Amino acid sequence: MDLFSRSWAALRTAVADLPDEAFAQPSGCAGWLVRDLACHLIIDAQDVLITLATPAQSEPTHDAVTYWTLSQTPPTGEDPLDALIVRLAAAYQEPRLLKFHLDDLGAAAGRAAVLADPAMRVGTKDQVLTAGDYLDAYVLEWTLHHLDLVAHLPGVPGPPADGLARTREMLEKIAASAFPAAFSDAEALLVGTGRRAPSAAQRAELGELAAKLPLVLG
16 A cells, blocks of 8 residues: 555656656657656546445455456557547646646545555456555556656656566566566566567577567556
8 A cells, every 4th residue: 555655656746747848758658648648647546536436345356466467469559548548638738737637636546545445345347356456556557657757758757666676576477477687677667568679688588588578468
């Protein structure tokens, strides 16, 4: 729960501190500018609020790792939902409006997470998880999108170290393989999810794991 809060606060702060011109820069998400990514984070905050307000009675069916599914198709930004995000982001027109909406909904999602009972069962995407596992899954979401945010903004602080470490741990469980120890946590996440192509040396270090990459999460 604490790691969710720290990861989310760091990401929201990074967006809030961006100068207006940064919103027109590309992000690490294929086909999305930084403004599009910020709009997606607003939708994510809504999802957190909706899920924490959707109690379930049955036993959990998934945990923080099995919440994620693997796709064979890397995102291009042309998926109908991805394209909708681009149109929504453009409708804000001014970065300050995006910042305001993200701060408003994001703060509410953060408060809801702090108030949630970790053992409470919640329903989302035809899954049942404990609130603790659901919020842990979102550490991966926040961390990867924080890396996307700073992909072309080198002066912007990146995600917290403990969030990077936990996300790497989850990604390795999803892959059922460990990344080489020589890879930093950020390198493992960027290469592992296809956000960055491995160098020839890295591909050799990856060994059999290279054939499983990229891990496209959905």
